[in-house]
Amino acid sequence: MSRGPFGSTATLRRSAVQVSGPPLTVLAWFRPNSTHWGTLWGQFLGSSDVEYVRLVLRGDGRAQAQVKTGGSTWTAMPTPSYGLTTWNCLVLRVQTSNLMHAYLNGTRSTLSTTINWPPSLTRTALGERWSVTPAQCLDGLLGPVAVWAAALSDSQIAALSAGMEPRWLASGLVGYHECHATGDEPDLIGSFDFAAGGTVPQSAEHPQLRRRNARAWELGYRGAA
Secondary structure, eight states, X not given: OOOOTTSXXXXXXXXXXXXXXXXXXXXXXXXXXXXXXXXXXXXXXXXXXXXXXXXXXXXXXXXXXXXXXXXXXXXXXOSSOOOTTSOEEEEEEEOTTOEEEEEETTEEXXXXXXXXXXXXXXXXXXXXXXXXXXXXXXXXXXXXXXXESSOOOHHHHHHHHTTBOGGXXXXXXXXXXXXXXXXXXXXXXXXXXXXXXXXXXXXXXXXXXXXXOHHHHHHOOBOOO
């Protein structure tokens, strides 16, 4: 039986957050089936849409990072479009000074955005926006998702976007979800395919990651404590 990123069967939500504020870096690999509005990763305040930080695909083919609090929304959006039926890498970085950037396949957003951080986030979700009725679900495959309580450098983000194993950067790593894994063991999690709003294990080629060791890959899952 496949387990979800947060440990339970097909669980895409967790009633806890992985980072409580800057500095932080969040990375998500994704392989979209279509141009659409879809959420990759997010931290939310309950089931409302009042406060959040999230990585989002847009309906115009762009990708962005968003922070919303106190009625204001801040957005960082790289210029390139995401590729369809191919693997892409989206990264959010917020520095200690609350300066936010987003990176798509290694290209950084040109505008530097200084944000206010939401003070009361309580929940984390993968592949969807957490609300009473799941919204903005990802149409496609979700690959590795990693969260650091640290602001990674441009060179580190460039290496990760080129396929470096996220666990090589262990300092500050507070969450790691190998959503796309392969193997014969029945409890290995497969890729999550959100096209039908479900969590059906799929198989798709992912960029070759330089792995720390074979066992870490075989486990297929290493979530935050």
